[in-house]
Amino acid sequence: MALHESEAIVLRTYPLREADLLVTLFTRVEGKVRGVARSAKKSKKRFGGALEPLTVVRAFYDVRERNELARLDACEVLDSPLSSEVSYLRAVALAHVGEVLDELLPDREANDAVFRLALAVLGHLRGREIWMPITYFQLWMTRLMGYLPDLSECIVCGRSLNGGRAFYHVLADGLMCVDDKRLASSELSSDSRMLATQMFRAPIDTFTGVTWPKELGADLRKLLMQILQRHIEKKLTTAAMLEKIDG
Ligand SMILES: [Zn+2]
Incomplete structure (x- = not known):
């Protein structure tokens, strides 16, 4: 496994199983990457608001095989659309x-x-x-x-x-x-x-x-x-x- 790090834009998230989220990221380093954020639905602490769509983040993720889902380890918010009013x-x-x-x-x-x-x-x-x-x-x-x-x-x-x-x-x-x-x-x-x-x-x-x-x-x-x-x-x-x- 290799840990990747990239600036990224969260495009979409979908619920996956009970506690996980399937996340589509547009990363600067390698384009569109799909990954799983484990326990993201349960533990708000771990990802906070970082997985809201269109948030700009620094993403840390593991990739095994090219065609497999990545495992999203952490996301730091760089810029959130929620920081201004959402009409x-x-x-x-x-x-x-x-x-x-x-x-x-x-x-x-x-x-x-x-x-x-x-x-x-x-x-x-x-x-x-x-x-x-x-x-x-x-x-x-x-x-x-x-x-x-x-x-x-x-x-x-x-x-x-x-x-x-x-x-x-x-x-x-x-x-x-x-x-x-x-x-x-x-x-x-x-x-x-x-x-x-x-x-x-x-x-x-x-x-x-x-x-x-x-x-x-x-x-x-x-x-x-x-x-x-x-x-x-x-x-x-x-x-x-x-x-x-x-x-
Ligand atoms: Zn013509």
């Missing part, structure tokens, strides 16, 4: 980040770019403003997973879309020009295309301090959710919950 809005946003990471990341494959993205986004999910960090997260996540082609050109003919209209379809990654759009396509507004361009050029901090209603970038988020859900071949529960939130 329903914020709870759904946090759950969305957790679900997307859990569904998209492969097991045991480090991805430092995604890890840094997740930390930055969690840092901005503290107050009431959720749509900016959520949009930034979905956009970068889609790109970092390699699912997002260049949004400035038509994926069919390669023509530049700058200055023209752009359309997306549930069965295609990327955008199409007015001549190549399929039946039942939706238009992506030029505001949202500009927003995406800006978000690819600047860190998340650039976008704070602006009031961000739900409508802003809503079409972009719809496109991104369609792409992500098609690649994982399932619906994301939290995407539907976000849809239903007013304002």
Whole structure:
């Protein structure tokens, strides 16, 4: 057995047997790791609040075989989402980040770019403003997973879309020009295309301090959710919950 140590984000926990918890961690060192926290349900002392989803922790765990569950020995809280007020809005946003990471990341494959993205986004999910960090997260996540082609050109003919209209379809990654759009396509507004361009050029901090209603970038988020859900071949529960939130 080898003891591993890594900064990690707790993605999900499930009850396992009577007293144990099955924990999915996104570790910085080796990506997504599933492990068992023994007696975590019984002994609150041992893990405290460290296993609440989206807590950033330093995790210590043993791994025997590559494909086996790790044994989670200890977790130290580095940053807890519970340190600021958890409204329903914020709870759904946090759950969305957790679900997307859990569904998209492969097991045991480090991805430092995604890890840094997740930390930055969690840092901005503290107050009431959720749509900016959520949009930034979905956009970068889609790109970092390699699912997002260049949004400035038509994926069919390669023509530049700058200055023209752009359309997306549930069965295609990327955008199409007015001549190549399929039946039942939706238009992506030029505001949202500009927003995406800006978000690819600047860190998340650039976008704070602006009031961000739900409508802003809503079409972009719809496109991104369609792409992500098609690649994982399932619906994301939290995407539907976000849809239903007013304002
Ligand atoms: Zn075209």
